[in-house]
Amino acid sequence: MALAPFPLSVAAIVHRAKSGEAEPMDAARQSLAAIARMDADVQAWTHVMPAGALDKLDPARHAVGALAGVPIGIKDVIDVADMPTGFGAPALTSGPATFDACSVGMLRAAGAIPIGKTVTAEFAFRTPGPTRNPHAPTHTPGGSSSGSAAAVAAGMVPVALGTQTGGSMIRPAAFCGVVGFKPSSDRVFRDGMKLTCESLDTIGWYANSVQDAQALADVLIGADVGDTVQTDRPLTIAVQLGNPRTGLCAESRAEIVRACKVLGAHGAQCVPVEAERETALLLQAHDVIMHYEFARSLAxxxxxxxxxLSAALLQAVAQGLAIGAGQYHEMRAAQASLRRSWHALFGGADIVLTPSTPGPAPRGLGHTGDASFNKIWSVLGWPCLHLPTAFSRAGLPLGMQLVGDWGSDRALLAIGRKLHHLLIQQGK
Structure with missing residues (x-):
């Protein structure tokens, strides 16, 4: 299947809707047509708005706002009014939701049009849904936000919401070759979302460009909490490649080495960082916290x-119920302590450059890939931005993630936008 991004950027959709150059529903109609044309192959959607439903919407409402006329996909663990929520467990699908989740309501108030629900792994955990990787249908699209990432990668929507507990935003972004953004923990309201891990679950989003991701951040996040990072001065970038649970494939390592050379040629200082002890502790903390909370949510x-329910989910519940409260609170204390450790770990660095995944999307649809490079940042609650930058020899997407200190979401996006432009231009 020949892939092309959605034909209009968020900014172009908004301009056309506000200026009257196009009807406010025009982009949504394009999106529905693309879904009808491609989703039989990709299988990214569990529910799609009927085309006739657009005629019932108030055009004036979607001709104003920061996201006027922008069609958006919503991961199927987040409520959308008048659409069913299935949690990736078809036998448990509920009836149509009465209300929008808070995040969806904010997007709708800004003029966006939620056009459907995207496939998730069962309860956003491990058992994958039917979604195929648009670049290679026999390779995993990642999980658990597989449908949202694949829908953007295939050009069915310009943007889509997902969630991350371990690596559920960044890994699908990497495997499907789109921009993926996981905000700082507690920056996006989660009311109306099925929480499985209270202290880890975070709503994020996919886009074709960092600029489009910034447009959603303007609506869902607002201003940064702490000091912002200036992008008009040389940056110090901490480069962390090591992980005690997995290695990095040669092509992914070479792409990060290339990125460091490009960024260094433009004034950035890329400093290798080793944090083996802290990384091991964070991975342990993620395993304990995730299983403990997941089990009590799904029990x-x-x-x-x-x-x-799947055997994998039932096994995870049993494993989590066997974890004692003492061990759980010990790991929560470690989480809280390390969350405040940016300067101790990375000194004066502005951001961290690190792999998003061990390599390109692996072959097979019965798994969602390795989240070892994602879990530590989920425990820390720091914002992460995946940048797609190249393709492997087999034609699969490659890239890397940037990580910022808690609350520096908009600064991270601003830096990411600048660096992504450099990496894409130099890669041509």
Missing amino acids: PVAQRQGDR
Whole structure:
């Protein structure tokens, strides 16, 4: 399948809707047509708005706002009014939601048009849905936000919401070759989202460009909490490649080495950083916190309808219930302590440059890939931005992630936009 991004950027859609150059519903109609044309192959959607439903919307409402007329996909663990929420567990799909989730309501108030629900792994955990990687249908699109990433990669929507507990935003972005942004923890309201891990779950989004990702951040996040990073001065970039649980493939390593050379030629100082002890502790903390919270969130479902859930989910619930409160609170304390450790770990660095995944999307659809390069940042709650920068020899997307200190979301996006332009231009 020949891939092309959605034909209009967010800024172009908004301009056309506000200026009257196009009808406010024009981009949404293009999106629905693309879904009808391509989704039989990609299988990114669980529910799509009927085309006739657009005629019932108030055009004036979608001709104003920061996201006027922008069609958007919503991961199927987040409520959209009048659409079912299925959690990736078809047997448990609820009826149409009565209200929008807070994040969806904010997007709608800004003029966006939620056009459908995208595939998620079962309860945003491990068992994948039917979505295919648009670049290579026999390779995983990642998880758990597979449908949202694939929908953007295939050009069906310009932007889509996902969520991350371990690596569920960044890994699909890497495998599908789109921009993926996971904000700082607690920066985006989660009301109306199915929480499985109270202290880890974060709503994020996919886009074709960092500029488009910034447009959603303007609506969902607002101003940065702490000091912002200036992008008009030389940057210090901490480069962290090591991970005690996985290695980095040669092509991914070479792409990061290339990035450091390009950024160094433009004045950035790329400084290798080793944090093996802290990384190992954070990975341990993620395993304990995730399983403990996930088990207690899903135990009521497992107790009543366990015969309708996957063996992997039931095993995770059992594993989490076996973890004691003492161990859980010990890991929460480690999480809180390390979350405040930016300067201790990275000195005067402005951002961290690190792999998004061990390599390109692996072959097979029965798994979602390795999240070892994502989990530590999810525990820390720091913002992460995946930048697609190249392709492997086999034609699969390659890239890397940038990480910022907690609360520096907009600064990270601003830096990412500048660096992505340099990396793309130099890669041509």
